[in-house]
Amino acid sequence: MIIGLTGNIASGKSTVSNMLKESYQIPIIDADIIARQVVEPGETSYDQIVETFGRDILLDDQTINRKKLGQLIFHDSSLREKLNNIVHPAVRRRMEEEKQAHLSRGEKVIVLDIPLLFENNLTHLVDRTIVVFTEEKQQLKRLMNRNHLTEAEAKERMNAQMDPVKKKRLADAVIDNSGSLEQTEQQLEKLMQKWRIFN
């Protein structure tokens, strides 16, 4: 069974995927991690980003300045589209490769953690979907704290994604991560029992 784990920025996807990995030993394929790997120096996407955004987007060590690139693309949707067009195909290819590798090792359950699963119409890659949801106020607070952003910057990032309430409607299951980590873990345990996935 391939599970698609998604949710909006700072909703708690990594928190939930860590629980799935630690408590259920389920392998996780994380699109955010792959999106970092495919823009390392030497990769095709790296060259394309430098070509599109200029050398000003690089740090002294020649790696991509993610903070700067984030400020640019979350502020300007046409730049975001340009970056997406470079990075997303490479991420998709590598995710597919990792998925095949896990399947050929005989894994029965695999989680694909994909922030933009619904925005990019990728549900055909998975059998079931889980949306991690956090109440807007709480989400904003966690995002500002984690990324050291102002309220305006954090809201800009939240607005770059599909309405989370709409996402909940598209999901096979919703984990509400607005409360404590224990409450989230309990919901996950219930869902795993329902889906007959045991640790």
Ligand SMILES: CC(C)(COP(=O)(O)OP(=O)(O)OC[C@H]1O[C@@H](n2cnc3c(N)ncnc32)[C@H](O)[C@@H]1O)[C@@H](O)C(=O)NCCC(=O)NCCS
């Ligand atoms: C803009 C970048 C450099 C910012 O890097 P940074 O290290 O600060 O953030 P990180 O990559 O950890 O992403 C954090 C979250 O931002 C959100 N996000 C990232 N990119 C996008 C995007 N293009 N559109 C909407 N939301 C996005 C996701 O919820 C993601 O989980 C980076 O996010 C990036 O390269 N984005 C383009 C690739 C992409 O879409 N990645 C997301 C899934 S494949």
Ligand SMILES: Nc1ncnc2c1ncn2[C@@H]1O[C@H](COP(=O)(O)OP(=O)(O)OP(=O)(O)O)[C@@H](O)[C@H]1O
């Ligand atoms: N239930 C919780 N209670 C308190 N803090 C939490 C809870 N869940 C997550 N957090 C914190 O909120 C922040 C966002 O969580 P996390 O990184 O798991 O989200 P995410 O959806 O993976 O984010 P993104 O995809 O945007 O990188 C983190 O700093 C995390 O430690």
